[in-house]
Amino acid sequence: MTTTPPVNPETVFTYGAPQLKFGNGASDEIGFDLSRYGGVRRGLDVLSLKVKTGISHAGLRPALAVVDPDLTLTQPAPVTASAGMDIVCHAVESYTARWYTGGERKRPEQRVPYCGANPISDMWAEQAMRLLARSFRRAVRHGDDAAARGEMALAATFAGMGFGNAGVHIPHANAYPIAGQVRDFHPKGYPGHEPMVPHGMSVALTAPEAG
Numbered sequence: 001m002t003t004t005p006p007v008n009p010e011t012v013f014t015y016g017a018p019q020l021k022f023g024n025g026a027s028d029e030i031g032f033d034l035s036r037y038g039g040v041r042r043g044l045d046v047l048s049l050k051v052k053t054g055i056s057h058a059g060l061r062p063a064l065a066v067v068d069p070d071l072t073l074t075q076p077a078p079v080t081a082s083a084g085m086d087i088v089c090h091a092v093e094s095y096t097a098r099w100y101t102g103g104e105r106k107r108p109e110q111r112v113p114y115c116g117a118n119p120i121s122d123m124w125a126e127q128a129m130r131l132l133a134r135s136f137r138r139a140v141r142h143g144d145d146a147a148a149r150g151e152m153a154l155a156a157t158f159a160g161m162g163f164g165n166a167g168v169h170i171p172h173a174n175a176y177p178i179a180g181q182v183r184d185f186h187p188k189g190y191p192g193h194e195p196m197v198p199h200g201m202s203v204a205l206t207a208p209e210a211g
């Protein structure tokens with residue numbers, strides 16, 4: 001007798017046209033692309049419903065991701081600050097996520113993409129925090145500092161490698177409803193036609209209380 005194993009929807013997909021992805025300095029964009037879960041998830045804003053959420057599908061994974069810090073050299077300081085806070089939260093949240101052995105043991109087809117903090121994701125998070133400590137303030141204050149921009153791009157990528165496997169927690173869970181409830185907030189440095197709460201800002205709002 002043969003049995004059919006349970007199907008994990010994450011593994012059932014069809015690829016569309018190959019995608020090429022360029023980083024914009026925000027960790028959600030590129031670090032994610034290089035991770036296991038990476039590239040399968042994108043932010044989704046539904047303005048009419050005041051909903052911001054993420055969508056995921058393995059078919060969203062790009063064939064190639066380009067991390068070029070030169071593309072961020074003219075990024076306004078408030079955008080760099082918000083993106084940087086997102087990177088900080090990716091690193092700290094994955095570092096403080098529940099340890100991967102803490103839950104009930106699962107069969108391979110039951111496992112979710114985020115497996116909890118583990119020795120390998122910790123390594124990426126630690127490296128990201130080291131780079132952030134050195135270059136985050138400099139990149140905000142001196143946007144044309146190529147070395148600081150380079151380290152921020154690396155930090156975004158490293159943090160993405162970590163949280164793309166370990167997962168994030170409370171601040172990111174809170175960020176979507178916060179961003180979705182925006183009414184008339186127009187942050188400096190961003191295009192002014194739509195009210196918005198930048199992702200890094202919405203994440204950082206509750207991060208101090210989540211420790």
Ligand SMILES: [Zn+2]
Pocket residue numbers: 028086090172199203
């Ligand atoms: Zn994020």
